[in-house]
Amino acid sequence: MRAALSRVRVLNLREMRVHPGRTVMTVSVVATAACLLVAVFGIAGSVTGSADRLVSGIGGNADLEVSGVTDSGFDESLVPVVAGVPGVATAAPMLRATAGPDRTLLLGADARMAGLGSELQGAVAPATTALATTPGGVAVGPATGLSVGDRLDLGAGTATVAAVLGPDAERLSAGRFVVAPLATAQALTGRPDRIDSILVVAAPGVDAAALRADISEAVAGRAIVAEPSVRAAQSGGGIAVMRALTLSAASGALVVAGFLIYTVTGMAVAARRPTISLLRALGGRQRMIVRDLLIESALLGAVAGLIGSALGVLVGRAAIGSLPAALLQGFEAETEYLLPGYAIPVAIAACVAASVAAAALAARQVHAVSPVEALVPLEASAAGTVRPSLRVAALVGGVVAAVAAFVVATSDAGRMSVLAIALTTIAQVLVCLAAAPWLVRAASTVARVFGAPGALAAATLERAPRRVWATLMTVLVGISMTVSTMGTNANVIDSATASFASLGDVDAYVGPSDPGVFPTAPILPPEVESAVLAVPGVAGVGSWQMAFASLGDSRVMLTGIEDGSTAPPVRSLTDDTHARLLAGEGVAVSRDVARSLGLHAGDHVDLPTPTGVHSVEVLQVVPFFSATSGVVALSMTQLRQWYERPGSTILGVRFEPGADPATVLAGLRAAVPDGMNVYSGAESVDAVEASVRGATVLIAAMAWIVVAVAAVALLNTLTLSVLERRREIGVVRAMGASRRFVSRSVLAEAAAIGLVGGGLGALFGAANQYVNSLAMTGVLGVDVRYDVGSALLLFTAAATALAMVGAIVPAVQASRRTVVAAIAAD
Template sequence: MIAAMWDRLRLFNIGELIRHPGRTIMSTAVMAVSAALLVAVLSISGSVTGSVDRLTQGLAGDAVLEITGITDAGFEQSLLTQIAATPGVAKAVPMLRSTLGAGPDRAMLIGADANIAALGSDLAEPMSQHTNKLLTTPKGVLVGAAMGYRVGDSIPIGWGTATVAGILDDEATNRLNGGHLVAAPLPLAQLLTDRVDKLDSVQILPTPGTDVSALRAALTTVVDGRAVVAEPSLRTAQAGGAIQIMRYSTLMSSAAALMVSAFLIYNAMSMAVTQRRPTLSLLRAIGGQRGPMVRDLLVEAALLGLIGGVIGSAIGAVMGRVAIGRLPAAIVQSVEARTEFMVPDYAVPVSIAACVLATVLAAAIAARQVYKVAPVEALAPVEAGHSAADSAVLRWAALAGGIGLVGAAITLAFLDLGRLSLAAISTSFAAAVLLCFAATRPIVRGAAGIARWFGAPGALGATTLERAPRRVWATAMTVMIGVAAVVALGGASGNMVDSATESFDSLGDADLYVSPSPVEQFPTGPVLPPEVAERIAAVPGVAQVSPAQMAFATVGSGRVMLQGYPARTDEVRLGAVDKAVIERMERGEGVVVTRDVARSMHLAVGDELTMPTPSGERTAPVLQVIPYFTAVSGVVMMNLDQMREWYQRPGETVLTVQFAPGADPEAVRAAVRAAVPQEIHVDTGAAMVQAISSSVQQGAAMSNMILWIVVLVATVALLNTLMLSVLERRRELGVLRAMGTNRKFLLRSVLAEAAGIGFIGAAIGLVIGAGVQYLGTVAIGHAMTIDIVYQPSPLLLVYGAVALGLALLGSIPPALRAARMPIVAALAVD
C-alpha cells in the first residue's frame, strides 16, 4: 500500500514538479516568502519576551516568588527584615537592578549580597568564585565579557566610577543580558547609584512543603502595597505588552501575504491539473479511483508548502535578526533586558504548518475541478465541464457569510475593545473575499469587458477569461488583496502617524528639553543631579525652567507610565488636559488617565484609582480620561510634588526650558549645554517632536514593507495565471498562427487578459481598501487610545496604480511566450 502510493507520487507528482521547474520554483518561492515573514514577526516578539524571560530565570534561579519595586525607585530596604521573617520564607535574597547607558552600550547593574548563593542562579556561582577579588579591590565590580573591559579598568556607574575586579566568562554571562552585565556587592551598587537603603527586588525561596499561594498572600500583607509580590514571570508578561501593537500589525500584514500565496498555489495546482489532464483521464478510464488521485495532489501541495516553509524559515530568521536592531528606541527602553535575537521554539513549526495548511486547502479546491467529473469529461477543458459551474447554494452561502463578517468587522472596529479592535481589519479582508466569491460572474464579465477595450486581440482575450471563471476570480483576488492591503493598512498607518505627531505638536513649544535620556527615549530616569536645574536657571537668556518626572510603574498586573508635572495651565506637556482639570491637579485632588488605563481597570471620571506606591497604597479620583498615544503602555498623570511624595523619588527626570523674549536661541542653547554635565542630553522642542514622529514611523515601516512584498507576490500570481492560460491554449494559438495571425496580435491578446484581470482586481481593491482604511483607522485609534483623523490621501490612487503596475509586470513573460511559440510545436500538443 505504502509502496504503491510512493510509486504514484514519484512518477506522477514529484516527477511533474521536476519536469516543470519554473512553476515549482515560483510556488515554493511565494510560500517561502510567507514563511519568512511569519518567522521574522514571531522572532521579533519572541526575542523581546525571550530575552526578558532568560534574564529573569538566570537571576531568579530556584526562586518561586519575587518582590519587586513599583517603579525604578524600588522600595525601602527595611522591608527585607519583615519579608525574611514571614512564615514559609526559607531565604529572602535582596537585589538592586539598574540600567546603565543606552543604545548599543546598554547594560544592567546587579547588586547582590552573599545570600545570592542560595538561589543557584546563573549569577550565583560566578559571584561566589570572585568573592575575594570583590573584597580586595576598592569599589570592585564584575563585568560581562561582552562589555570589552579588562581587569583594573575604570567603569562609570551612576554618577560615579568603579573598578573592574574580574571578568565573568562568556558561558556564565551570555545567558544574562547577552553578557552586558555589571555585578557588584549590594552596598556598593546602592552607593554608586545614590540609592542607599533601597532595593529593587527580593527573590523568595520557600521552605519545603510551603503553599506558594498562601505564602504570596502573606507577603502581600507584609509589603502592604509598598511593593509587588508576583511570580518572576510577571516581567516577561509586561515585556510582551510593550510590543503587542507591533506584533498585531505585522502579523496582519504577514497574514495578507499568506492569503495571496494561497491563491497563487490554487492557480499553480490548476496549472498542474491542466497539464496532466491526458494522464489523469487515462488513469480514470482504466479504473483509477478519485480518492488516491486527490490525496496525491494534496500530498504534492503539502510538499511544496513544506519545502517553501523550511526555506522561508531560514530566511525569516535572518530578517528577524536584522529587524531586532531597528526596533524603535521607546520599545527597547521599556523592556528591562537587553534584547538579544532568538527564534522562539514555536515560530518555525507554526510558520511551516501555516504554509502546509494554506497549500493543502488551495490544492483541494483546485483538485475538485477535475476529480468530480466522469472519466470522459476529464478529457474536456478544465473549466468547460459541469464541475466548473458555480453552485448557487455556495454563492448564496458566501454572500451571507460575507455580509455577516462585514457586520462583525464594523462591530469590532467601533466597539472600544482596545487592541482586540484590530481584528476588524483581518475580518474585513475575509468578508471581502467571500463577497467577491459571491460576485464571481460579475467580476469575470467585468474583466472580459475591460479586455474587449483592446479591440480584436482583446476580444480573444475576453473569450479566454470567460472560459476560466474560477481562475480569473482567484487571480483578481490576489491583485485585490495586494492593492487593498497597501491602500488600507498603508493609509491607516499614515493617518496614525499624522495624528500621533499632531497630538505631540505642543511639545515643540518648549525651547529646550534637558534629560539623562536620549531624545528618542522616554525620560524615565535616572533623576537629574539636584544642581542641574539651578545651573540652567542661572544661564542668561533662560526665562523659565520647568521640572517633570516620568517612571514606569506596576499598577495591578500591568505597567503604566507615571508622569508628574507642575500643574500649570501654561505647561506645554499637558495640552490634552482641560484647564479646569489642571487646576484641580495642582491642588492634588486627583489624576488623569489615558483611555487604555481606564478600559483595563474599568475606570470612569470620578472613580477611585488605587495605586501601590513605596509609601503604601494610595487612592485618587480620576479627573479626566484623555486620548493619548500609548503604543508601549498607558499613562497616569499627576501633580509633580504628589508623585515625588508618593513614590519617594525626589528630583526630576526632564527639564523644560523656555527662553526669554529676544534671546539668541543658539547662544542660549550653547550656554545651557556648557552648564550641564556632558552625559546629560540637551535637545530642542522641534527635535523632540521629530524623534517621536520618527519612532512612530519606524514602528509602521515594517508593516508597510511587508505590504509591498504582498504586492510582489500578487505579481507572481498574475504571471502564473497567464502562463496557465497560454499553456492551455497552445494548440489554439498554433492554429491561429498557422492561419496567419501575427505575433503582435497574440502578444496583445495576452496583455489584454492581464489588463482585464489587473484593472478589475485593482478597482475592487481600491474600493475595499478605502473602506477597510476607515475601519482600520477607527480600530487603530482604539488600540493606540488616540483620536485618529481619517484622511483619504491623494496618494491612495498612486499606491493603487503602483501596485497594479507591479502586478501587470507578471503578464510580460507569458505574453512573450505566446508570441514566440513555434507553430509546429503548438500544433503537436495533445
C-alpha cells in the same frame, strides 16, 4: 500507502519536475509567507525571550519577587520585614538598574543570593574573592569587552573591573552586564539604602499563593509582590502590539499564496486531463486522485515552509537591531536573537495548511468531471463555474464577517481589536466569491476595450472563470492590503504625532534621555537646573517627570503635571480636570488603563506607592498613545512625595523673547554636564514621529512584499495560461496574426485583470482602512483619524503597476513562439 507514494512520485512529482518554473514560483510565494511569519515570531520572541532568560537567570528557584512600584525601588528596611514573614526561607535583596552613559545593566546583590541557586550566583561565585579584595570592584560579563583593572563609569561613581565572568554568564543579558556587591552598587548609582527587588524562596511545603498574600499584607502596598516572571511580562506591551499588527500583515502573504496555489492546482488538473482520464479508466477513484493532489500540495508547502523559515531567521536577526528605542523602554536585558521553539513548526504548519486548503478547493474539479468529460477542455465545462448556492452562502458569510469586523473595531476591545483587520479580509474574499461571475464578466468587458487583441483576451478570460477569479483575487488582496496598510500607517503616524504636538510648545529640553524616548530615569541632579537658568537667553525652566510603575498586573507610565506643563496628555484635559489635578484632587488615566481596571470618571483607584496605598479619584479618561504602556497623570507634588522621586527627569526650557534659538541651544549644551542631551521642542516632536514611523516600517515593508507576491502570482498564472493555449496561439499565428498581436492579447488579459483587481482593491482598501483606523484607536488608545487623501490613488497606481510587471514575461514568451512549435504534439 506504498502505492500512494509511488503514484505521487511517478505522476505528481514528475509533473513538478517537468514544470520547474511553475514549481519554483509557487514555492517562492509560499516561502515568502513563511519567511514573514518566522521573522515576526523571531522579533517578538527575542525581546520577550531575552527578558525571560534574564529573569530566570537571576531569580533561580525564587518563588516570588517583591519589586519596586517604580524604577526608583524602595527602602532596604523592607528586607527584614519580608524575611520575617512565616514561610520565607530566603529573602535576597537586589539592585537592578541601568547606569552610566552606555545604559549598562548593573546588578547588586549580597551573600543571601546563594539561597537562590541561580545562574548569576553560579557565574559570580568564582569572582567572590576578587570582588571582596578590590575597593569599588565589580565583575563584568564576557561580552562587555572589558578586562581586569579597567575603569568603568557608572554615573554616580567609577568602578574597577575586579573580574571578567566566564562563558557561563553569556546567557544573562547576552553577557553585557555588571555585577557588584550590594553596597558597592548602591554607591555607584547614588542610591544608598535603596534596592529594586527582594527575591523570595518559600520554605518546603509552604503554599506560594498564601505566602504571597502574607507578604503583600506585610509590605502594605509599598512594593509589588508577584511571581518573578511578571516583571518581564509587564514590559512587553509595545512588542505585543507590534507582533499583532505584523502577524496580520504576514497572514496577508499567506492568503495571497493560497490563491496562487488554488490557481496552480486548478490548472494542473486541467493540464493532467489525459492522466486523470487514464487513471479513471483503470479504476482509479476520484478520492484517490484528489488525495494525491493534496499530498503533492502538502509536500510543496512543507518544502516552501522550510526554505522560508530559514530566510525568516535571517530577516528577524537583522531586524532586531532596528527596533525603535521607545518600544524597548523598560527592558533591562540586552536584546539578543532568540527564536521561539514554536516559530518554525507553526510557520511550516501554516504553509502546509494553506497549501492543502487551497488545493482542496481546486481539486474539487476532479469530482465534477466524468471520465468522458475529462477528455474535453475542463475550463469550458460546467466545472469552471461556481454554484449559485455556494455564492449565496459566501455572500451571507461575507456580510456577517463585515458586520463582525465593524463591531470588533468599535467595541474598545484593546489589542483584540486587531481581529477586525483579519475579519475584513475574510469578508472581502467571501463577497468577491459571491460576485465571481460578475467579476469575470467585468474583466472580459475591460479586455474588449483594447480592440482585436482584447477580444481574443476576453474570450480567453471567459473560458477560464475559476482561474480568472483566483488571479483577480490575488491582485485584489495584495493591492487592498497595501492601500489599507499604508493608509492606516499614515493615519497612525499623524494621529500619534498630533497627540504629542504639545511638546513643540517648549523651546528646548534638557535631560539624559534621547528625543523620542520617554524621560523616565534617572532623576536629574539639582545643579543641572541652576546651570540651565544661568545660560543667557533662558527665561525660565519647567520641571517634568515620568516613571514606569506597576498598577494591578500592568505597567503604566506616571506623568507629573505642574502649572504650565505641556506634557501629554495635558491638552486632552478639560479646564476643570486640569485645575483639580494640579490641586491634588485626583488623577487622569488613559483609555487602556481604564479598560484593564474597569475604571470610569468618578471611580476611585488604589495606587500602590513606596509610601503606601493611596486611593484617588479618576477625574477623566484621556486618549494617550499607548503602544508601550498606559498613563496615569497626577500632580508633580504627589508624584514626588508618594513615589519618593524628588526632582525631575527632564527640564523644559523657555527662551526669552527675541533670543536666537541656535545661540541659546549652544549655550545650554556648553553649560550642562556630560551625558545630558539638549534638543529643541520641534526636534522632540520630529523624534516622536520618527519613532512611530520606525515601528510601522516593518508592517509597510510586509504590505509591499505582499504586492510583490501578487506580481509573482500573476506572472505564474499568465505563464500557465500561455502554455495552456500554445496550440491556440499557433493556430492564430498560422492564420496571419503577428507576434505583436499575440503579445498584446496577453497584455490585454493582464491589463483587464490588473485594472479590475486594482480598482476593487482600492475600494476594499479604503473600506478596510476605515475599519483599521477604528481598530487602531482601540489598540493604541489615541483617536486615529481616518484620512484617505491622494495617497489612495498613489498606492493603488504603484501597487497595480507592480502587479502588472508579472505580465511582461508571459507576453514575451507568447510572442516568441513559432507556429510549428506551438501546434506540435506534446
